[in-house]
Amino acid sequence: MATGKPGKNFGYAKYGYIFAIPFIVTFAIFSLYPLLYTMFIGFTDLSGLGASHPRILADPFENYNLVLNNNLFQTSLKNTFFIWFVNFIPQIVLALLFTAWLTSRNFRVRGQSVFKILFYMPNIITAATIAILFSQLFQRDGFGVVNSLLMNLGLIDAPIDFLIKKLNAQLIVAFIQFWMWYGYTMLILISGVKGLNPSMFESADIDGANGVQQFFLITLPNLRTIMLFVLVTSLIGGLNMFDIPHLFNNGNPDSATYTVSMFIQRRATSQGRYQYNIASAASMILFVIVGVLACILFFMMRDKDAIAKRKEEKELLRAYKLSGGK
Numbered sequence: 001m002a003t004g005k006p007g008k009n010f011g012y013a014k015y016g017y018i019f020a021i022p023f024i025v026t027f028a029i030f031s032l033y034p035l036l037y038t039m040f041i042g043f044t045d046l047s048g049l050g051a052s053h054p055r056i057l058a059d060p061f062e063n064y065n066l067v068l069n070n071n072l073f074q075t076s077l078k079n080t081f082f083i084w085f086v087n088f089i090p091q092i093v094l095a096l097l098f099t100a101w102l103t104s105r106n107f108r109v110r111g112q113s114v115f116k117i118l119f120y121m122p123n124i125i126t127a128a129t130i131a132i133l134f135s136q137l138f139q140r141d142g143f144g145v146v147n148s149l150l151m152n153l154g155l156i157d158a159p160i161d162f163l164i165k166k167l168n169a170q171l172i173v174a175f176i177q178f179w180m181w182y183g184y185t186m187l188i189l190i191s192g193v194k195g196l197n198p199s200m201f202e203s204a205d206i207d208g209a210n211g212v213q214q215f216f217l218i219t220l221p222n223l224r225t226i227m228l229f230v231l232v233t234s235l236i237g238g239l240n241m242f243d244i245p246h247l248f249n250n251g252n253p254d255s256a257t258y259t260v261s262m263f264i265q266r267r268a269t270s271q272g273r274y275q276y277n278i279a280s281a282a283s284m285i286l287f288v289i290v291g292v293l294a295c296i297l298f299f300m301m302r303d304k305d306a307i308a309k310r311k312e313e314k315e316l317l318r319a320y321k322l323s324g325g326k
Helices: 012-041 062-068 071-102 112-124 127-137 145-152 166-194 198-206 211-219 221-239 243-249 260-269 276-300 304-322
Strands: none
Touching (some): 062 276, 071 112, 071 166, 071 211, 071 260, 112 166, 127 145, 127 166, 127 243, 166 221, 198 211, 211 221, 221 276, 243 260
16 A cells, blocks of 8 residues: 555555664674674684784684584583483473463463462572572582481481582583473463464364363464474573573583583683684584574474475466466
8 A cells, every 4th residue: 555646655664664774773783793793703813802803714614623623612512412401301391281281271270370470480580599599509518408408308318519420410400491491481382372262172172072182182283383482492592501500510510511602601701711713613603503403493393284285285376377277
């Protein structure tokens, strides 16, 4: 639809582009430019605060080879995947259980808002607070609440040093991540369920389907898009985890909770290194890993029925054109 004098078309789309300009400018300055500059630095010799004119290396992929062959980077990558996987599986399972419980047409849970607030509460507490809290809880001496509780219950005779064993430290960090994010995941899933057509469940009730059957045969299949969003965002957040492992035990013991983001941060800004080129190369490697895994998730979670329907429509349209529109 257009307005104005003949010869001057002022469509409504024009105003949409105008309103989008602030976002485009902000994105270009604070997101796109840093991303492109990070990519550029990864191919240069920029390794200090005083280097204002970085030069592209003779072997542009030298920094990438150094990162990929770095034992600490390899360890950090393994740790990151392990901690993310261990925390995400129980996170999505518990979130689905709570979603089924709070949206059940049979249970009709009262005070749902209270439960949602309680489950989501850990997510609004700052990561620094949670990391320090759990660090104190699992101390061996002094105010180690977990050790005190286990000893009072007679389950152990002497305090356990939870923070000195690799697997223990990794599991604690994974639990913190799980505890912080299961409520957020639950709310996203609940919002998806609320958006489903109620007539599907009414028809299932008439056909005699119970709550479990409705959840697995109706709810979950129709939450494909929401589940994809949860998987991708969890993957991005999990592989970029930094604050909890850093503040909880500083990557210890023996680099067991040392993550890729910690590797990047320490190469770039700490320990007197300022190896911006190495940090940038590691960042781009992580970026590519996340991108590839996200594409795999998109492929695995694609709607096969919708794709088949589109193919069928294209075949019908092609046949229609070949027949001359008859």
